[in-house]
Amino acid sequence: MHAIEQAARRARAEEFRRLFAVGARKLKALIARGATAFASKVRGTYAPARHGTPRYVTQAPRRGRP
Structure with a gap:
């Protein structure tokens, strides 16, 4: 009986x-x-991921030559 209880546990x-x-x-997936x-x-959304100066979505797009 004891063995059965241990197995169930x-x-x-x-x-x-x-x-x-x-x-x-x-x-973990939800946090990510x-x-x-x-x-x-x-x-x-349009900013580079890790390099350069980040350009935020709220800024107007650049005009003229890059």
Whole structure:
């Protein structure tokens, strides 16, 4: 009887670990999506990602020669 209870306890713990891992992956993806959206709002959609002076969406486009 004790062995059956231990096996059931192990199965529940394993299921909890599996569900926790899935939830952690989903949370990580959600955070990454939110950070990407926030960065695009702050930086501007048309701004270069990592180099040069960022040009924000609210600025007027440049005219004339580059």
